[in-house]
Amino acid sequence: MRNLPVAWTCIAAALIGAGGCGFQPEEPQSDGSELRFVSGAPVDTLDPQATSWLVDFRVIEGLFEPLLKVNPATLKLEPAAAEAMPEISADGLTYTFRLRPDVKWSNGDPVKASDYVYGWSRALLPDLAADYAGLFFCIAGAEDFFTWRSEQLAGFAKSTQSAQGLWEESQRRFAQTVGLEAVDDRTIRVRLREPTAYFNELVAFAAFMPIHQDSASTFMELDPDVGMWTMRSAYFSDPANLVSNGAYKLTEWTFKRRMILDQNPHYWNKAAMGNTRVVMEVNSDEGNALLNYKQGKYDWFPNLSPSSPQTPELVSSGRADVPAAAAAGTVFYVFNCRPMLD
DSSP: OEEOGGGTTHHHHSSOOOOOSSSOOOOOSSOSSEEEEEESSOOOOOOTTTOOBHHHHHHHHHHOOOSEEEOTTTOOEEESSBSSSOEEOTTSOEEEEEBOTTOBOTTSOBOOHHHHHHHHHHHTOGGGOOTTGGGGGGBTTHHHHHHHHHHHHHTGGGSOOOHHHHHHHHHHHHHHHSSEEEEETTEEEEEBSSOOTTHHHHHTSGGGOOOOHHHHGGGEEEOTTTOOEEEOTHHHHOTTTOOOOSSEEEEEEETTTEEEEEEOTTOTTGGGOSOSEEEEEEOOOHHHHHHHHHTTSOSBOOOOOTTSTTHHHHHHTTOTTOOOOOOOEEOOOOOOOSOOOO
């Protein structure tokens, strides 16, 4: 299931977690410094701007930190990488965020306002086909830039312009028309095309995460034949390459099997962390996963399907380890309309 922005608050706190049917889970085998959970499907990508899958966002939100966040206990917005809630102009069109002075990337670099601008601008490049590009259209000039760049790429093959020339023109156009600006290293100013009451909620959504520009940009490649930017997947899949600003950093990714996140040594709020390592194991066998939870192999099981036969009994049992809440999502049905052949 792909999660909608309105479901962001449910990711950490309101997903159905389960231990099994008719039993209480045994004590976890870890000492508390490690959180282990099971995922029913593997992570597809750790690129915040490129995904729309819940399983991806669950890990991305541990690796990256937005300007604002939703407190999972109160469901209230509060500052994350920003030192305070934004200053909002009287007309509701200008939002000014200021970063905490001690926010750093996992490699020790300071997090800059330009890293947020870079991350958000990636979503507005049709080259990268971001699923949630439309969420950024409330920013002044964003939709116009996205449309213009799309049209330029569509007509690139028939033009005489080089890919580099088009990119340089696109950069100028973005700076001149899109209401997104790094005023200085710690200040981000956003101009909206119209008052947007839920803009702070959008800023807390995973697609609005920052990207470490200095490292990520070295994995971007400009295709001279079609004029488009592409990004080599090795940046977001290799722990040696990925630089993150959240509570954790990527230590291991064994595709379709396991992922390990370790504490980001430079995270500004380490004192509030309840563990120093997160281990995600992929197990698509729901019954086996429930059994492993019972035996203490997993501390958390967030993937129990609402259609599972165990779900009604678990939800109605009132067990403390089975919270349940509504979450918004979309399901796509693809019908085979081809005629049957004899």
